[in-house]
Structures are given as C-alpha cells and as structure tokens.
Amino acid sequence: MSRRSENPEGRMPLLDHLRELRNRLVKALLGLVAGMVLGWLVKEEVWTVLKEPFCDVPQSNALKGDACSLVVNGIFSSFFLNLKIAFMVGAVVSSPVWLYQLWAFIAPGMLRKEKRWTVLFLTLALPLFLLGAFLAYFTIERGLALFLGFTPENVAPLITVDEYLRFLVTMLLVFGLAFELPLMVSILNLAGALSHATIKKWRRMIIFGIFVFAAAATPSADPITMISLAVPVVALFGVSDGIAYLVDKRRAKRPALYEDLSDDEASVIEDEPFDIGEPAPLEERR
Secondary structure (H helix, E strand, O other): OHHHHHOOOOOOOHHHHHHHHHHHHHHHHHHHHHHHHHHHHOHHHHHHHHOHHHHOOHHHHOOEOOEOOOEOOOOOHHHHHHHHHHHHHHHHHOHHHHHHHHHHHHHHHOOHHHHHHHHHHHHHHHHHHHHHHHHHHHHHHHHHHHHHOOOOOOOOOOOEHHHHHHHHHHHHHHHHHHOOHHHHHHHHHHOOOOOHHHHHHOHHHHHHHHHHHHHHHOOOOOHHHHHHHHHHHHHHHHHHHHHHHHHHHHHHOOOOOOOOOOOOOOOOOOOOOOOOOOOOOHHHHO
C-alpha cells in the first residue's frame, strides 16, 4: 500500500518489469510444483477416476476377463503416466496461485473498468469450463463404446495408456473451451464490440458453425459426442443472445452523445487559448 501511494500509476522501468515477471513466474512455478507433489500422492485415486469411462466399456476386459486392462509399450511409459497425472492435478490445484500471479502482473496497467470486466470473465469462465469438462467425462464412455463396438469377435483391442490419456484430455479441453463461446459473445456485447443486430444476422451461420466445430473437434467423431457438445453450446449461445438483446435494448434508451448535432454542421473552434485547469487525478479518470 505504501508503494502504491508513492507510485499511484504503477510506473517502473523495463528492467523492473522483467524482474517482477521473473518473480511472478517463480511463485507460479513453486505453486505448480507443490500441486504436483500433492498430485503424485493421490495419483492412484485420480487414475482410477480417469480410466472409469474406459472400464465401463465391455471391450475393456478382453485381455483379463473381468478386469479392465490398458497396455504400455515402453519402459518409461508407466512413470510418465504418473508424471502426467501429477501435472494435471498440480495445474488444477495450483490454479488460484498462478492465476493470481498473472492477475497481479497485468492488473496495474489496467483501468478500473477493464479490471471489472476481467474479474467478471474469470468468475464465469471457470464454472463454464468445469461444466463442459464434466459433460465430456460422462460422454466419453458412449464414444468409446460406439467405436470399440466394431471390434471383431475374438479380437482384443490393445489401447495404450498414452493413447487413452491423450484422448481423454483432448475431450475435456474441447468441451471446456467450447463452453466459453457464449461467455465471449456476452463479454463482447457488453463491451460494445458486438451488437445484437450482428448476432441476429449471423445466428444461423453461428449455430451451423457450432455443429461443424463439434464434429471436427471431438476426437471420437461419433454423432453422440458431437450432439452432446453442440446442443448445450447452442443452448448457452441462445442465453447469450437473449442477454445481448436486453443489453442493446437498455442501451438504446440512453440519449446519444451527439444526438442534437447536425451531420453537416461544423464544430465550434475556439480561436483564443484558454486555461483548462489542472488535470484530474488518475483514479478519477479511471
């Protein structure tokens, strides 16, 4: 607080910015390492949850009867599997730490209104991403069952651990990021960069594009997974469309800044210089 009062605009030389960036990165990495240590301790429990969608597919027990089986094809594959799981858990657990370090680095250069928009975005982005990830988790089983169902009789599918984990993470990321689309539409509308008239004009193309994206982005490329992704995103887009309509309707009731001025009338230019007074403090301008 004392440094903030002495330097309210947060100005510093380039080297000081680089030093602060280094300190922020070190703190974020320390938080990530601490989260990875915790993830390493609970890796077995986490892996049990991650492989559950595969184990629910009948073809998963083709090698060991009633036991769910995945294979590894390298000496270090099992070690790297545990390391990947620890990293995933560490990234999630330490997210408050590295998100705060990122925020603390960029916030001094932002205006008060920009800070409000950023806080609003982060507050809504995380729940939407988690909602998409949870939906993907419960959809993976159907996609796997559809494609593994084509396995001929007396043929055991050898699914490697790396292949399955890559498929699982891709599905979680695709669903999570797709659920951010309606939020981006609402934020752009609130910021005045995207009007409801534009959304209405391109509504059909946007919905068509959502289905195309769902078909192309999902690794399994089956219709069940595509519909499971596209339909909720279209529904959320409808909500953001309604929000944009209400925002623009409310914005239209406000008087325009230059409503009383004629388009052909020139502005009055003062010939004599005059004193505009002292500039307002930075906080008031924000």
